[in-house]
Amino acid sequence: MPVSRRGFVQRIAAAGVAALVGGKFNRADAETITHSPAILTGTHFDLAIEPHEVDFTGKRRKAIKINGSLPGPTLKWREGDTVTVAVTNHLPEATSIHWHGMRIPAEMDGVPGLSFAGIAPGETFVYRIPVVQNGTYWYHSHHGGQEQIGLLGALVIEPRDKDPIAYDRDYVVLLSDWSDTDPDTLNSNLKKQSDYYNYHKRTAGTFIDDARNKGLRSTVQNRLKWGRTDMTPTDIADVNSSTYIYLMNGNPPDANWTAQFNPGERVRLRFINGSVMTIFDVRIPGLPITVVQADGNCVQPVTVEEFRIGVAETYDVIVQPHEDNAYTIFAQPESRGSYARGTLAPRMGMTAEIPPMDPYPHRTMADMGMGGMAQMKGTKMSGMSSDQMPGMKDMQIGGNSNNSMPEKKGMDMSGMKEGDLSAMSHAHMDRPTEPLNDQLAGMTPFPQPGPRTTRLMPPPSQMMARPTQTREGEVPLHLGPEVVMVAKNTSPRLRDPGDGLDGNGRRVLTYADLRALYRGVDGRPPTREIILHLTGNMERFIWGFDGRKFSQAEPIHLKLGERVRFVLINDTMMEHPMHLHGLWSELENGSGEFAPYKHTLIVKPAERVTYLVSADTPGRWAFHCHLLYHMEWGMFRTVIVS
Amino acid sequence: MRSNLALQLGFAGVLLPSFAAMPACAQAPETPVDAPPATSVDIPTPAPNWPKPVKDNRVLTFVTFDQLEGRTNGPNTSFRWDGQGWIGTDFNKLWIKSEGIVSNGVTSDGDHEFLYDRPIPHVRYLDWQAGARVDIDSGPRRAWLALGVQGLAPYFFNFEPTFYVRDGGRVAGRLQGYYDLYLRQRLILQPQVEMNFYSQPDRARGIGTGLSDIDGGVRVGYQFSRKFAPYIGYVYSGVFGQTATFSRQSGEPTGAHQFVFGIWLWH
Numbered sequence: 001m002p003v004s005r006r007g008f009v010q011r012i013a014a015a016g017v018a019a020l021v022g023g024k025f026n027r028a029d030a031e032t033i034t035h036s037p038a039i040l041t042g043t044h045f046d047l048a049i050e051p052h053e054v055d056f057t058g059k060r061r062k063a064i065k066i067n068g069s070l071p072g073p074t075l076k077w078r079e080g081d082t083v084t085v086a087v088t089n090h091l092p093e094a095t096s097i098h099w100h101g102m103r104i105p106a107e108m109d110g111v112p113g114l115s116f117a118g119i120a121p122g123e124t125f126v127y128r129i130p131v132v133q134n135g136t137y138w139y140h141s142h143h144g145g146q147e148q149i150g151l152l153g154a155l156v157i158e159p160r161d162k163d164p165i166a167y168d169r170d171y172v173v174l175l176s177d178w179s180d181t182d183p184d185t186l187n188s189n190l191k192k193q194s195d196y197y198n199y200h201k202r203t204a205g206t207f208i209d210d211a212r213n214k215g216l217r218s219t220v221q222n223r224l225k226w227g228r229t230d231m232t233p234t235d236i237a238d239v240n241s242s243t244y245i246y247l248m249n250g251n252p253p254d255a256n257w258t259a260q261f262n263p264g265e266r267v268r269l270r271f272i273n274g275s276v277m278t279i280f281d282v283r284i285p286g287l288p289i290t291v292v293q294a295d296g297n298c299v300q301p302v303t304v305e306e307f308r309i310g311v312a313e314t315y316d317v318i319v320q321p322h323e324d325n326a327y328t329i330f331a332q333p334e335s336r337g338s339y340a341r342g343t344l345a346p347r348m349g350m351t352a353e354i355p356p357m358d359p360y361p362h363r364t365m366a367d368m369g370m371g372g373m374a375q376m377k378g379t380k381m382s383g384m385s386s387d388q389m390p391g392m393k394d395m396q397i398g399g400n401s402n403n404s405m406p407e408k409k410g411m412d413m414s415g416m417k418e419g420d421l422s423a424m425s426h427a428h429m430d431r432p433t434e435p436l437n438d439q440l441a442g443m444t445p446f447p448q449p450g451p452r453t454t455r456l457m458p459p460p461s462q463m464m465a466r467p468t469q470t471r472e473g474e475v476p477l478h479l480g481p482e483v484v485m486v487a488k489n490t491s492p493r494l495r496d497p498g499d500g501l502d503g504n505g506r507r508v509l510t511y512a513d514l515r516a517l518y519r520g521v522d523g524r525p526p527t528r529e530i531i532l533h534l535t536g537n538m539e540r541f542i543w544g545f546d547g548r549k550f551s552q553a554e555p556i557h558l559k560l561g562e563r564v565r566f567v568l569i570n571d572t573m574m575e576h577p578m579h580l581h582g583l584w585s586e587l588e589n590g591s592g593e594f595a596p597y598k599h600t601l602i603v604k605p606a607e608r609v610t611y612l613v614s615a616d617t618p619g620r621w622a623f624h625c626h627l628l629y630h631m632e633w634g635m636f637r638t639v640i641v642s
Numbered sequence: 643m644r645s646n647l648a649l650q651l652g653f654a655g656v657l658l659p660s661f662a663a664m665p666a667c668a669q670a671p672e673t674p675v676d677a678p679p680a681t682s683v684d685i686p687t688p689a690p691n692w693p694k695p696v697k698d699n700r701v702l703t704f705v706t707f708d709q710l711e712g713r714t715n716g717p718n719t720s721f722r723w724d725g726q727g728w729i730g731t732d733f734n735k736l737w738i739k740s741e742g743i744v745s746n747g748v749t750s751d752g753d754h755e756f757l758y759d760r761p762i763p764h765v766r767y768l769d770w771q772a773g774a775r776v777d778i779d780s781g782p783r784r785a786w787l788a789l790g791v792q793g794l795a796p797y798f799f800n801f802e803p804t805f806y807v808r809d810g811g812r813v814a815g816r817l818q819g820y821y822d823l824y825l826r827q828r829l830i831l832q833p834q835v836e837m838n839f840y841s842q843p844d845r846a847r848g849i850g851t852g853l854s855d856i857d858g859g860v861r862v863g864y865q866f867s868r869k870f871a872p873y874i875g876y877v878y879s880g881v882f883g884q885t886a887t888f889s890r891q892s893g894e895p896t897g898a899h900q901f902v903f904g905i906w907l908w909h
Contacts (some may be wrong), residue, residue, distance in 0.1 A: 094693070106685075108894035113688060113695035191866070192704050192908070196868050203824040204831075216777070227797040230767060481761030482730075539767045539794060540730055542698075549732075551699045619687055622695060642685040 027336035028084045035257055036172070036249045037069045037153060041076040043083050047097070049119075049151065050090040056245055056252055058076055059638035061180050064091065064141075064150040071250050071274065072139070072153030074172050079134040079160040085127040086340045087119060091146075094118040097127070098142040099155065100312060100579070101296050103445045104129050106619020109581055111142045113214070114620040114638060118143060131461070133448040134159035135296025136270040136314045138174070142343065145183020145276075147538070152176065152274045163291050163450055165518060167268035167318060171259045175282075175340050176332050177244040177275035178252075183628075190238055190629050194541045198241045200234040200335075200360050202226075212294060226363070227487070230539065233363040235573060236499070238541075239277040240628060241337030246278065247333065248342040256351060257342035259329075266320050267344065269329070270294075273309045276628035279575060280309050280331040280600070281508075285355050286291055287327050290318045291509055297597040298446065298517035307509035308334070308498050308576035310602035312626040319344070326350035334575075336360050355450050359499030367573045367605035369487020406518060443618040445583075449518035455593060457523040465524045467565055484633075487571045487606040494589050498575070498604060511589050514596040515590075522614045523593065525567040530556060534603060534625070534635065536572045543625065544570075549634025556623065558615035566611050573605045576630065580639065581621040586612040601624055615641045661803070703729045704908065709741075709835070713877060718898070720745030725796025728759060735759040737771055737792075740781055752779025755788055755804075768793035775806055782846045784808060792818075798822070813841040828865040831875075834858060843884055849893065850884020863906055871906040 047066050054063040054070060077083050089095045093321035096118050098110035108127050117127040141151035150574040152454040154172040156609065168582040179186060191197045226233055251257040261267050273280055283289070283306040290303045293316035301318070309315055309331075321327060333339070336357050343351055344383045384524070448454050457463075479486075489634030497508035536543040558564060566585070568578060579600040586595040588610045595612070618641050625635035681819040706726035713720045737759040742752035757773035769792050790804030801819035806815075820834035835858035839872040843850045856879070863873030880897035881889050889896050 077839070111695055113692045117689060117692045144697075188702050191702055193868055199827045201824050201827060203826055205826055224797070230794050230796060230798055479764050484766045537766065540732060540761070549698045550696050551694070620685060620688070624696075632696050632698065635698070636698070637695045638695075640685055 004256075009123070010037060010045055014553075027518070035251050035255060036074075037071050037174075038067070038073040038479065039076055040073045043077075043081050045075060045083070045088045047072065047085060048090060048097050049087065053452070054150070056178050056471075058181055059180050062149060062182065064146055067152060069250070070150035071174050071176065072151070072253060074154040074156060076176075076302065077131050077137070077155065077157045079131050079157055081131050082558075083127075083129045083131055085129070086124050087127065089119040089121055089123040092121055093145060094120050094143060095151065096141055096143045097139050097151075098581075099127075099129065099139050101135075101137040101139065101165070102129065102155075102216075102582070103133055103448070103582065103617060104635060106296070106582060106621065109619070109621070111581065111622045113116070114622055116190075123236040131157060131416075132305065133157060134450075135293055135297065135298075135448075136272065136312065136316050137296050138274055138312075140274065140325060142237070142559065142622070144632070145187065145628065147274075147401075147481075148177075148179065148183040148186070148276045151472050154272055154274075156223045156270065159323065159450070161275065163316065164298055164451070165268065165316065166266060168265040169261055169267040169361075170270070171267065172249065172270045173329065173342065174249050174274050174277075176247045176250070177239075177278045177333075177392055178218045178247055179239070179243045183292045186239065186243070187629055187632055188411070191541045193236065193510065193537055195232075195235070197237075198232075198234060198567045199238050199242045200236070200239075202232060202234060202504045215638045227538045229368070231368070231484075231573060233367075234360070234540065236361055237277060237333065237335035238574075238627070242336035244278065244338070246275070246331065246333060246338055246340035247281075248329070248340040251342070253339060253341040253354075253549055254347070258348055258350070259342065260348065261321060261343050261344060261346060263322055263324050263346060264320070269319065271309055271315045273311050273504075275311055277311065279311060279334040279498075279577070280340070281358070282307055282309055282329070282331045283355075283506065284319060284327050284329050285345075287321055288324070288492050289377075292316050292318055294514055294596055295598045295600060296412060298597055299601055300515045300517055300594070301506075301507065302513045303517075304509040304513070305506040306501070306504075307638070308501060310600060310626070312573065312579055312600040313598075313602070326352040328352040328354055328357055328566075334498070334502075358500060358504060363499060363573050363605065366489075367499065368485065368490050369571065369606035371471075407621055410582050428544045437529070446521050446614055448584075449521050451518065453518060453521050455519045455521055455523045458525075460588050463525060469528045480540045480547055481540065482537055482549060482552075483547040483571070485571055485573075486533070486535075490569050490606050490608040492609060494609075495602045496604065498602070505558065511587060513600075514587065514589060514598075515591040516594040518598070519593045520595055522563060522586075522616075524563045524614075526563045526612055528562065529565045531567040532569060532637075533571065534570045534572060534578070536574075536577050536630070538574075539555055543630075543635035544623065545634050545635065545637055550636040551634070553637060555638035555640045558639060560611075560615060560641055562615050564613050564615065566613055568603050568610070569608045570603045570605055575602050575604055576635065577602050577626040578624070580613065580623045581623065582617050583613050583615060583641070588612065618642055645711050659882065699731050701729060701731055701820075703727065706908035709902075709904060710900045711873075713743075713900040713902045715898055715900045718745065720900075722902070722904075730759070733760060735769075750781065751780040752781075753777055757788060757790070759792075762791070765793075768795075771804070775804075778846070784844070784847070786792065786814065806854075810842070812844075814838040820863060825862075828871075830865065830873075832861045832863065832875075836862065843888075847889065848885065848888045848894075849883065849901060850886075850888055852883040852885075853882065854885040855881045861902065861904075863894070865906075869908050872904070874901070874903045876900070877902050 051062045052065040096110045096112050101445050107115050108129055111113040136450055137155040139153055139155050140147045154174050248257045288303045290301045324346050326343050329342040330342040494512040495510050497510050501508045532545045537549045539579050577600050584597040587598050621639045623637045623639045624631045648885040689753040707725040709722050710723050721744045728735040732775050736755045739755040743891045748779030755770040755775045759769050759771045761835040762768050762770050762807035766901050771790045773788050775786040775788045786806035786808045788806050792802040804816045816838050823831040825831050837856050838854045839854050857876050859877030861873045862873040865871040877900050884897045
């Protein structure tokens, strides 16, 4: 890079970073990585987006590389810098780069149609980005299926202040999915036959097995129950290993991407789920995993054996292998079938045992929001014992002094109460907003919580204010052909690790475990609630909010400076990793003022998730499900902050 | 689980001493602020030439053949097709259907429909369809207005009832349905049936009043891919009532049991 290395080092020294990394000054140099994307550092970057051919499976296929690399190079930025990135499009079609999770001016956000026109073939677009945050993020195309064929990469931002996370080694672990079928075909296959890729259907064979194991009567009853709805409990992922292979830093499992360590060293692994349709369950058999950051924001360390990472989420973890052994980094998709795999090893060329894959998960009636019926999964939620939840014993989910949930919402974890229909409202905006004060106005966007940030609190009188509902009435949803069901029973399932992970004998991270390291900066209570149902018609492959897909819907309006609560209710039987561009989503998981700041949140089937948003950055922002083909078929809204 | 907890606390403590040195309370205290004034900014409007961020209403095309098969019972063989396709979006489609049977150079049962298709609100998986049907084969031509329903009924039954009207108040009906029973993930057993009804006889086409014919069978196919699945099966086709009388009068058989082989296709 043309950037002065000396200046970079000087700045590090000035910030006193050297002291913190156990005497190792040159973390980047210490990395010995095979087959990983290049790491680029500095304040100016040139990225060339080019068509390429790749061969992952024995077939040559069209792909996109950035500076000759798939995934693209890892960009290392520094908080406080202003970075310029000149992106040149050598493709025959328009392209874009979106900086996922970054708090940047809207016109730099890289969403064609909202931020800009896109980058035309042959053109260069220069992104100019003031870097006001730190942590692990990523970048990807926001243009059709380009992300599927390689237009993505990792983005690592070093903190200006002392990094509270101590480590000796630092590796990006970027997970992605690859199909030999081009994205347009894949997209239209799903539209024409939504179960195109589901080769885990219930068959005569599974009927016989079930009848043998569970009895004929209950098997027949179960089949009839699901049959009545024309849905199937084996509907886990719309696209899965019947067409995908899974990559780790661009390497198929056999290539065995390897990260080296010396026994005793603390290894920081920055997991990024850069796939387009795949939720991964990650573990490193033999090593406890300490999660220290989620979506770029430090969390109080929590040690687990496994974690689920939704599409577009990031988790930074620390592992500390003491033995001179190799360990497998194992990432199996929720839909199982195949896996991404790499190795942590003291020397190159080592391998460790690859664990067997877990059984194929099945949806339950609880996932359908019909928790009162047989086969209910509610036991899983109410039956969670406190010693499975270290540090969570005293917490009430959703209950907290200054960002309390609206009562009456059925936030009870044992849940399964009859749904409150009147609470199902819809984004509709006219209510009074809490204006921004001068001090805050000068600070937009609000700073990322850190050791030097303060929590801004309104006067006590405003603390008591109750948020207004965004719409009254009982017919909030547009119940057209876009919607096949409305979950009757929804509840937060924050302590539920998710379908396929319950009862596997391992300690699995849940959203209830995430507690920010630093207090949130905005202590104001929300003045409004925006309630959105995540809806879909699986058979027709129509997805949307409140029964409307993007092309049928109006934007959601937020007033600059207001603080709102988003309430997402998942009326479908699939997970949706929801991503709000440009603004933080502060998950209300019972951590109160230490609510974790996220940019992407998995909403489980029949789950009700709430989070707070400070509308501190003006612009047109995208808000969508990060499963690419759900987004492409309608689960997308524009959020206008003005 | 208890040991897990100990492991976790111990591990975190040893591993991350710097966390302990910098507890969250090291942050500056909370800062109360006064009620703030309002702010408002203008957001630039997207230029007209900007693309849509997602294209969820794009036009697709689809073609499928449920029957593309040879039929034989030894001495007699025939070729049968039954296909449909559409072009359009989620809510507006032009739907085209075509079926017919060719035996000994004579085409019969030639039925071709051109329908506008739209989802029925509040009915999850069913569409209504309206348009025209023309009977074009080796017999006299007929034209009908058509109104029908097509889609997935509960319990995964695919069905397709259609009503037809033509001049002179003649009414006809057709009921088609099939069920895909998965024996294995790629091995499918498909019972299928089609029945036709007519309100008035049409001698020139050999059709009588009431239930005129049934064409039904069972096919077993293997999906090499979703788009390509060869199959074999058995089909019974027969005529009934007045139609059977007409058939007998013209010396044609009133029923046939046939072995079939073909491919399911779609694109």
